[in-house]
Amino acid sequence: xPADGTIVACLCAAWCDVCREYQSGFSALASDYPEVAFHxxxxxxxxxxxxxxxxxxxxxxxxxxxxxxxxLGPMLPQPLQLRRVLESxxxxxxxxxxxxxxxxAEHRAxxxxxxxxxxxxxx
Numbered sequence: 001x002p003a004d005g006t007i008v009a010c011l012c013a014a015w016c017d018v019c020r021e022y023q024s025g026f027s028a029l030a031s032d033y034p035e036v037a038f039h040x041x042x043x044x045x046x047x048x049x050x051x052x053x054x055x056x057x058x059x060x061x062x063x064x065x066x067x068x069x070x071x072l073g074p075m076l077p078q079p080l081q082l083r084r085v086l087e088s089x090x091x092x093x094x095x096x097x098x099x100x101x102x103x104x105a106e107h108r109a110x111x112x113x114x115x116x117x118x119x120x121x122x123x
Contacts, residue, residue, distance in 0.1 A: 004066060007120050008086065009039040011049075011060040018077050019058050025079035026059075033086065039120045048119035063089055064117035068097045069110040 010026050012019035023040060030038035043049045057074035061082060064070065070089050075081055092100065101107050 004035075005064070005121055006035070006066075006090070007037045007039060007062070007064045007117055008033075008082075009041050009062040009064075009117070009120055011041050011043050011055050011062060012058050013044055014042050016058045022059055022077035022079075025077070026082070029079045029083060029086075032083075036086070036090075037121065039123070041120070048116060048123075053113070053116075061085075062113060062117065064114060065089065065092070065097045066094070067114050067118075068101045069107075069113050069117065070097055070100055072110040072113055 008030075010019075010022070012022075014020075026038065026040065030036070041049060043055055059075060059077055060073060061075045062069065062072050063086065070092070071085060075085070101111055
């Protein structure tokens with residue numbers, strides 16, 4: 001686990017062709033960020049997944065810094081797009097992360113997912 005507890009989770013399903021094609025690029029991106037814990041999560045089979053969240057589009061990405069979910073949503077299956085988002089989120093300090101988490105109703109709702117992130121961190 002990275003020192004600041006940053007995780008990136010790709011929420012996917014084994015039956016999703018787009019996810020299977022994206023997995024190698026996601027894994028390659030993970031090797032560029034050894035300080036970040038990357039997780040590939042099949043939401044239909046992973047015991048850490050909370051089934052009360054309805055994921056409508058794959059892949060869906062979760063980025064959590066410590067206890068704060070700073071991104072949760074579908075993303076085009078292009079590693080470069082995730083790299084850009086991650087670069088932006090990794091520059092934020094703790095105060096900026098907290099402010100970001102409170103900046104909208106959607107961002108406040110994301111915080112309910114931090115329990116899932118904690119389960120991933122415990123792996």
